[in-house]
Amino acid sequence: VMTVVSKVTSFGKKAGKIGADDPRKVIHGVKVGIALTLVSIFYYTRPLYDGVGGCAMWAVMTVVVIFEFSVGGCLYKGINRAVATSTAGTLAVGIHWIASKSGEKAEPIILSSSVFLLASAATFSRFIPNIKARFDYGITIFILTFSLVAVSGYRVDELLRLAQQRICTIAIGISICLVVCVLVRPVWAGQELHLLVSRNMDKLADSLEGLVEDYFMKDKTVEGEVSCSQRSQGYKNVLNSKASEDSQANLARWEPGHGKFGFKHPWSQYLKVGAAMRYCAYCMEALNGCINSEIQAPEHMKRHLRDVCMRLSLGSSKVLKETSSSIKSMKESRSIQVLVGEMNDAVKELQVALRSLPKQLPQSPPAAAAAAEAATTEKRHCVPAATISLMEVMPLFTAASLLIEVSERVVGVVDAVGALATLACFEPIDHKKPSSS
Amino acid sequence: VMTVVSKVTSFGKKAGKIGADDPRKVIHGVKVGIALTLVSIFYYTRPLYDGVGGCAMWAVMTVVVIFEFSVGGCLYKGINRAVATSTAGTLAVGIHWIASKSGEKAEPIILSSSVFLLASAATFSRFIPNIKARFDYGITIFILTFSLVAVSGYRVDELLRLAQQRICTIAIGISICLVVCVLVRPVWAGQELHLLVSRNMDKLADSLEGLVEDYFMKDKTVEGEVSCSQRSQGYKNVLNSKASEDSQANLARWEPGHGKFGFKHPWSQYLKVGAAMRYCAYCMEALNGCINSEIQAPEHMKRHLRDVCMRLSLGSSKVLKETSSSIKSMKESRSIQVLVGEMNDAVKELQVALRSLPKQLPQSPPAAAAAAEAATTEKRHCVPAATISLMEVMPLFTAASLLIEVSERVVGVVDAVGALATLACFEPIDHKKPSSS
Numbered sequence: 031v032m033t034v035v036s037k038v039t040s041f042g043k044k045a046g047k048i049g050a051d052d053p054r055k056v057i058h059g060v061k062v063g064i065a066l067t068l069v070s071i072f073y074y075t076r077p078l079y080d081g082v083g084g085c086a087m088w089a090v091m092t093v094v095v096i097f098e099f100s101v102g103g104c105l106y107k108g109i110n111r112a113v114a115t116s117t118a119g120t121l122a123v124g125i126h127w128i129a130s131k132s133g134e135k136a137e138p139i140i141l142s143s144s145v146f147l148l149a150s151a152a153t154f155s156r157f158i159p160n161i162k163a164r165f166d167y168g169i170t171i172f173i174l175t176f177s178l179v180a181v182s183g184y185r186v187d188e189l190l191r192l193a194q195q196r197i198c199t200i201a202i203g204i205s206i207c208l209v210v211c212v213l214v215r216p217v218w219a220g221q222e223l224h225l226l227v228s229r230n231m232d233k234l235a236d237s238l239e240g241l242v243e244d245y246f247m248k249d250k251t252v253e254g255e256v257s258c259s260q261r262s263q264g265y266k267n268v269l270n271s272k273a274s275e276d277s278q279a280n281l282a283r284w285e286p287g288h289g290k291f292g293f294k295h296p297w298s299q300y301l302k303v304g305a306a307m308r309y310c311a312y313c314m315e316a317l318n319g320c321i322n323s324e325i326q327a328p329e330h331m332k333r334h335l336r337d338v339c340m341r342l343s344l345g346s347s348k349v350l351k352e353t354s355s356s357i358k359s360m361k362e363s364r365s366i367q368v369l370v371g372e373m374n375d376a377v378k379e380l381q382v383a384l385r386s387l388p389k390q391l392p393q394s395p396p397a398a399a400a401a402a403e404a405a406t407t408e409k410r411h412c413v414p415a416a417t418i419s420l421m422e423v424m425p426l427f428t429a430a431s432l433l434i435e436v437s438e439r440v441v442g443v444v445d446a447v448g449a450l451a452t453l454a455c456f457e458p459i460d461h462k463k464p465s466s467s
Numbered sequence: 468v469m470t471v472v473s474k475v476t477s478f479g480k481k482a483g484k485i486g487a488d489d490p491r492k493v494i495h496g497v498k499v500g501i502a503l504t505l506v507s508i509f510y511y512t513r514p515l516y517d518g519v520g521g522c523a524m525w526a527v528m529t530v531v532v533i534f535e536f537s538v539g540g541c542l543y544k545g546i547n548r549a550v551a552t553s554t555a556g557t558l559a560v561g562i563h564w565i566a567s568k569s570g571e572k573a574e575p576i577i578l579s580s581s582v583f584l585l586a587s588a589a590t591f592s593r594f595i596p597n598i599k600a601r602f603d604y605g606i607t608i609f610i611l612t613f614s615l616v617a618v619s620g621y622r623v624d625e626l627l628r629l630a631q632q633r634i635c636t637i638a639i640g641i642s643i644c645l646v647v648c649v650l651v652r653p654v655w656a657g658q659e660l661h662l663l664v665s666r667n668m669d670k671l672a673d674s675l676e677g678l679v680e681d682y683f684m685k686d687k688t689v690e691g692e693v694s695c696s697q698r699s700q701g702y703k704n705v706l707n708s709k710a711s712e713d714s715q716a717n718l719a720r721w722e723p724g725h726g727k728f729g730f731k732h733p734w735s736q737y738l739k740v741g742a743a744m745r746y747c748a749y750c751m752e753a754l755n756g757c758i759n760s761e762i763q764a765p766e767h768m769k770r771h772l773r774d775v776c777m778r779l780s781l782g783s784s785k786v787l788k789e790t791s792s793s794i795k796s797m798k799e800s801r802s803i804q805v806l807v808g809e810m811n812d813a814v815k816e817l818q819v820a821l822r823s824l825p826k827q828l829p830q831s832p833p834a835a836a837a838a839a840e841a842a843t844t845e846k847r848h849c850v851p852a853a854t855i856s857l858m859e860v861m862p863l864f865t866a867a868s869l870l871i872e873v874s875e876r877v878v879g880v881v882d883a884v885g886a887l888a889t890l891a892c893f894e895p896i897d898h899k900k901p902s903s904s
Contacts, residue, residue, distance in 0.1 A: 048594055059591035063583040066610075070582060070618040087615055094611040097590075145507060146500040153534075154496035157485055173503070174531040178524055181507040269749070273710045312706070315746075316753035319872050384861065424821070424868050431865040435756050 055099075057215050062097050065210040069093050069203060088196055092203025097211065101288075102219030102281030104211045108204040109284065110168030115200055118172040119193045121148075122179035127186050141180050149173050163280050220282035220291050223275065227300050227307075228357040230271055231443070233264030234307055235350035238314060238436065240264070242343035245321045245429065246336040262318075268311040275304045290360050296453035299446070303357075306446040310439040317432040320425055327426035335426060338380045339433060345373035346437045353447040361457040370444060377434055384430060492536075494652050499534050502647040506530050506640060525633055529640025534648065538725075539656030539718030541648045545641040546721065547605030552637055555609040556630045558585075559616035564623050578617050586610050600717050657719035657728050660712065664737050664744075665794040667708055668880070670701030671744055672787035675751060675873065677701070679780035682758045682866065683773045699755075705748040712741045727797055733890035736883070740794075743883040747876040754869040757862055764863035772863060775813065775820045776870060782810035783874045790884040798894040807881060814871055821867060 049056045069089050096107040129140040152169050155161050161169070179189060240262030282297040349369045356363040450456075486493045506526050533544040566577040589606050592598050598606070616626060677699030719734040786806045793800040887893075 045592070045595055049591070052594075055594045056591060058594075059587040059589075062590040062610075063587035066586045066614055067579050067583045070579060070614065086618075090614050090618060091611060094586075094607060094614060142504050142507060146504045149503045149531075150496040150500035152496075153499040154486070154493060155482070157489075157492045157495075158482055170531060173499075174528060177503055177507065177527050177531060181523075181527060270709060272707060309752075312749045312752040313756060315749040316869060316872065319750060319876070320868070323872070323875075424864065427861065428865050428868040431757070431861050432753060435753065435760070439756070 054215065054217055058099050058217070061210050061214050062093075064214065065093050065097055065206055066090070068210070069206050072202070072206070086199065088199040089203040089206075092200050093207055096204060096207050098281075100217045100219035100222065100278075100281055101208075101211055102278075102283070102285045104207055105284040106164075106281055107167050108208060110165060111171050112197075112200060112204060114168040114171035115175050116197060118175035119179055119197070122176045123186060123189050123193065125180060126189060130186065145177050145180050148176055164283075216288075218282075218285055218288050218291075219278045220285050220295060220297060221289060223278040223282055223297060223300050224291070224357070226271065226275065226278065227303055228354045230268045230304070230307055231350050231354035231357070234268055234310060234314070235347040235354065237262045237264035238343050238350070239347045241314065241318060241321060242339055242433065246332060246340060265311040265314045265318075268307050269315065271304065272308065275301055296450065299450045299453050303443065303446040303450055306439070306443040310436060310443060313432060313436045313439055317429060317436065320428045320432060323425055327423050331423050331426055335380070335383055335430060338376065338383045339430060342373070342376040342380050342433055342437060345369070345376040346433075346440045349373050349440050349444060353444055356451065356456070357447060360454070362451050362459045364459050366444060370441065373437055373440065377437055380430060380434065384427070491652065491654055495536050495654070498647050498651050499530075501651065502530050502534055502643055503527070505647070506643050509639065509643070523636065525636040526640040526643075529637050530644055533641060533644050535718075537654045537656035537659065537715075537718055538645075538648055539715075539720070539722045541644055542721040543601075543718055544604050545645060547602060548608050549634075549637060549641060551605040551608035552612050553634060555612035556616055556634070559613045560623060560626050560630065562617060563626060567623065582614050582617050585613055601720075653725075655719075655722055655725050655728075656715045657722050657732060657734060658726060660715040660719055660734060660737050661728070661794070663708065663712065663715065664740055665791045667705045667741070667744055668787050668791035668794070671705055671747060671751070672784040672791065674699045674701035675780050675787070676784045678751065678755055678758060679776055679870070683769060683777060702748045702751045702755075705744050706752065708741065709745065712738055733887065736887045736890050740880065740883040740887055743876070743880040747873060747880060750869060750873045750876055754866060754873065757865045757869060760862055764860050768860055768863055772817070772820055772867060775817045776867060779810070779813040779817050779870055779874060782806070782813040783870075783877045786810050786877055786881060790881055793888065793893070794884060797891070799888050799896045801896050803881060807878065810874055810877070814874055817867060817871065821864070 072086075072089070092111065096104060096111060098104045098107060125140070125144050129137045129144075132140055152173050156166055156169055179193070182189070244262050279297045279301050282295070285291075285293075287293045287295075349366070352363050352366050352369050356366065509526070529548065533541060533548060535541045535544060562577070562581050566574045566581075569577055589610050593603055593606050616630070619626070681699050716734045716738050719732070722728075722730075724730045724732075786803070789800050789803050789806050793803065
């Protein structure tokens, strides 16, 4: 009994945490309750299963299956359901009419084979990616409606009356859904996508700073085991965000203009920005591996590069934060060119620092000894001087060149955001020039 | 008109290609057709909308919404639907009975508020990840059934008769689905997951070989612009496979034993293998970036490392191919320890080669001159010799150390596969030892 109680409490705590983290999820639950109560009150006066096969039932069913978290999801399902029901209904009535004219023997054959063919073809069409993304739900409803009407034993004139009632009921269900969804604290898929992308960009910027800081500040804890700071692991969110970005972009397409976003807002460009960020994050994952590798460069080498590396990571992170705030405010960035320039300067500084790195090598005692030895025998013996330390600096070298690679990929993010700014007509910097559309 | 025609043809070609690439998709379409035809023949003799609200309708609806590509998907939806319908039905009848005893005024209030509360709570529970993964569909059906029954104007005895019929019809629908799904060329989600993971592992191995080969063979095309070979880009599939692995592991859980897999096959371990592979792929993505960077190391330096790098990449790729074939055959690998040993030897060789790299530096004319000069003035002048080439070898260095990092992550894959072998009781190497379960 105790285990059951403790399980229930831990479950309750988990649920409570989810609700506290995002109160909109609780509100969504309440919204579904409201919509269902509204539709049941609407139909309460009539018996649910009356002569024509339970019209009100279709309204309740519509509300239950259509109500989604975001307005885009609601619209996607609602429009799909409405269009699919009417086209499938029309088609089925037509085939019914043809079958009824073809004699009693041919009728069941025509009906069954039409169901078979259409259901097979429609199911197969769901594997086509474009159709799957936009009409998946509609195809289910199409098959359902067509089969129900085609298989039913009604005469054509009865069917027409039924169809009219059905469509009317579904329309009522969809309207109630949309009204509740839009009026009570609406969640717009487009806005979610917008926020997700800019939030991820901030996380990327923070974790780039955090990673480099961890690496160069690490020496303070002598054991070498440093718990990765929470902040530096933010890029992992970016690695796994593709699925949610894709689905939100799909839903956002159905939404009308809302807030700062027009109807034809270029949602697909957000996916490109997301891809550019992931491209950055892959490189940061390798950087993370390199930073946490067992072989560590000697302290004095690290100290030599610390300031330039920190400057570069700070520069890249500033660029990312600037593009993120440009997305958030939907204004073209005033300072992005300057910041990218600063970042590139930092890259050059780092390259210079790397070039001057070997000067540091002889400072370490064994290398210095070897270098002294090198004075006597020409080439061959000059080598060990650099040799010993070269292996030791490997991880530092790799980290530095990955950092340079990350900054190159940050430029990719800047370009993608620039394209977004053009497509979405972000507010231009110079207020003398009028917005181009 | 011509554009419409050309659009239709291109669409047809696309659909044809999808069907040719995976004939099971076409077969799935046919299977849905068969199931629907069967259920409509089953009910053809009875009028679809008879007095009790269209019993047969529920069978058709069940088939349309439950039939999924994999057996696991069918079972997931079928079991969810059956359980949700019966529990929600029972609960609703109970509340109906209570409401009917509470007087005419309280009845609608009790019913409406119970719908509101249950719908809200159930909708919220879908946000809890575990519940979402296993019972998402069931919760929709639960809300639907509960609302329909609670809002209906029937007396309790009528409801019981209705419920019995409804459950019976849904059971028929589910049975027809499962029979068609399992008997006609079944697609098992578990097997799909198994194949996906081992196929991705092969791709990873091939693309690791391909990347390194591209890099070191690149010099043959003088322009420096080399089209990345198709093979070397295989790791990109691994980067984006998380979503499909997750969904298949979720569905595989519902499947009974099939083929080589028992009922409690450790599907979740496949996700860990997948994560280890993705961890490899992130590093390969960075390697790819480094290989295609504009700064290229001088030829003679590359030549120095070519053989060891190729040996290492071949060694890592052999390890991955061995684990992949161990998964495919579900046998413990006989040679994996030897191969990992060879890979580690190759890592050591590469490290030695890197250590001896500076010996090569003086061969390039300016460096040689500087080295000669170094003989006179001790430390300070020894440096420029290494300095010049150090920047040039940066990308080579980075590539080599990323290659070493990849091989470390390959060991992670080997460990994950080893855990899978233990959990899934792969056939042991030594046939004298009996399998432990």
